[in-house]
Amino acid sequence: MVAVFLAPVYILANIFTAYWLIRWMKAVHPLFHHPAVLGVILALYAFFALSLLTGFLVKRDPIHRILKVISNCWLGMYLYFLGFTAILVLLRWILAHTALTETWLYSPMGLKTVGLGAILFVTGLCIYGMVHAGHIFTTRYEVSSKKEGNLKIALVADLHLGYSIGGRQMEKMVEKINAEKPDLVVIAGDIFDNEYDAIYEPERTADLLAGLKSRYGTYACYGNHDLDEKILAGFTFETKEERIADRRFGEFLDRAKIHLLEDEVVCIDDAFYLAGRKDPDRIRKTQETRDTPSELLAGLNLSLPIFVIDHQPSELSELAEAGADLDLSGHTHDGQLFPGNILTGLMWENACGRKKIGEMDSIVTSGVGLWGPPMRIGTKAEVVMIHYGK
Structure with missing residues (x-):
């Protein structure tokens, strides 16, 4: 519209x-x-x-x-x-x-x-x-915690696999992450760029992502672009009809050995919790619902670290109050093209980088891929490496 x-x-x-x-x-x-x-x-x-x-x-x-x-x-x-x-x-x-x-x-x-x-x-x-835009940088954060644990987390987001991003960029990303030998790899949404058919050689691309190596594996949540729909100049068309995700998205993730979390919480190695949220824009189109932060994190053992993957860096205060220790997001691209980074800085509580919200750390990555124009000016593509522990 x-x-x-x-x-x-x-x-x-x-x-x-x-x-x-x-x-x-x-x-x-x-x-x-x-x-x-x-x-x-x-x-x-x-x-x-x-x-x-x-x-x-x-x-x-x-x-x-x-x-x-x-x-x-x-x-x-x-x-x-x-x-x-x-x-x-x-x-x-x-x-x-x-x-x-x-x-x-x-x-x-x-x-x-x-x-x-x-x-x-x-x-x-x-x-x-x-x-x-084709050069991927590494951004590092040291996040101290009062809780037990010592983890190395690789965070990426906004791959936007499609016409502009394909196997070449994914190969660079996988090499960078594997060189860091992380304990956990997190993909904070927008894995796809609306059209599955836009992915060039999807099987090869999935196999590249399956090559990500970490102690606990690769986990992801969906973003607002992880839905097959008509798109013109980067914008979608609103409809009252329920939209159903292309089954090939799920098949791709299975082949890529990526564990999708949709309003789900998993306890990994009895050492920490990892929660993945549904995207608010995506569920509006699919006519689903999503849990509030307090509903999603209810009943968890608060002595263990609680990490949340949420594509859009919203409801940060609510997540902090619900007990989250670390919120991992993307979506903003840090504006991608100057002066877009100035505008996104006005729109989001944490548009890019790290920010302390209560007792929780919010980390937002500018992403690996691109939305629309295949260029970055005044921003960078990045892999975020987070050392979490005492």
């Missing part, structure tokens, strides 16, 4: 940027005044701008996959082109309403230079973002 509401905004935004692109090109060289040349440029622009829609409508592979990859790349680059264009146009408007209209910046040569500089800068920035 959000995609439908944003469609007119997206169309107007593209008219705005196309107008200034043509105006800039005409100022650069007389060739761009020719109708045939302008027609080719506008056709190419329309192809990229509409790839979000054509990738959604055309289902035949490999065309569908190619269009989805193109549209994801376009979306990331376009957001920055739009932002820079809006800033430059606003600057020109300010100059036009001051005594500075005769400055070099407002001259035809200024228009050419600033326009070229913006294009080169944004292009370079996006190329950097694509390369940077």
Whole structure:
């Protein structure tokens, strides 16, 4: 539904940027005044701008996959082109309403230079973002506890297996985690990116994840994207019908040796509890219910460490009051693209990193994978290593 509401905004935004692109090109060289040349440029622009829609409508592979990859790349680059264009146009408007209209910046040569500089800068920035997104960093936290136990936990989230993330990124992630020799591996939701069919070579990818090595195994909860549904420009379509998860998601997890916890608590080796929560957005679509923190953790032996996997870092105070010692989350991507990290910081009590909530530690990872644009700018893909103990 959000995609439908944003469609007119997206169309107007593209008219705005196309107008200034043509105006800039005409100022650069007389060739761009020719109708045939302008027609080719506008056709190419329309192809990229509409790839979000054509990738959604055309289902035949490999065309569908190619269009989805193109549209994801376009979306990331376009957001920055739009932002820079809006800033430059606003600057020109300010100059036009001051005594500075005769400055070099407002001259035809200024228009050419600033326009070229913006294009080169944004292009370079996006190329950097694509390369940077493929590098997985390791973030470490030392969490002290009054309870018995000494554990090394590997936390990852937001794999978003699909058009942008596949076997190559998973191979890097598995190698990084295995090198740390953790006691436990936790995946805090959004393992999939809505479409199971979007996963390239799903059997091989599952086998890679099955190669994760730890003392107690790999556990996960589902996130809001772990549901097969139609998606346009990263947004889903609301429906009153109950949605049922693709059975292949579960088969994938079984093959990958990932233990799914859906409002379940397991006591591992009589040493600690691990609870996995259902995702609030996902259950709204599947018309399920989920336990409150107090219901989920009721009756547990509070002398043992209690760890909770919850995709979205919400209800942190309630989890702390219910007795959780450590809450492990993802979902936010730390904004993924600057200035998204500033916005997520305003939206969440703990948008990324570690924060003490009462007696509980909340740790939120920026994730390994990507939502939409295959790039990270101002954020990083990460594996979080947590040393929990006295």
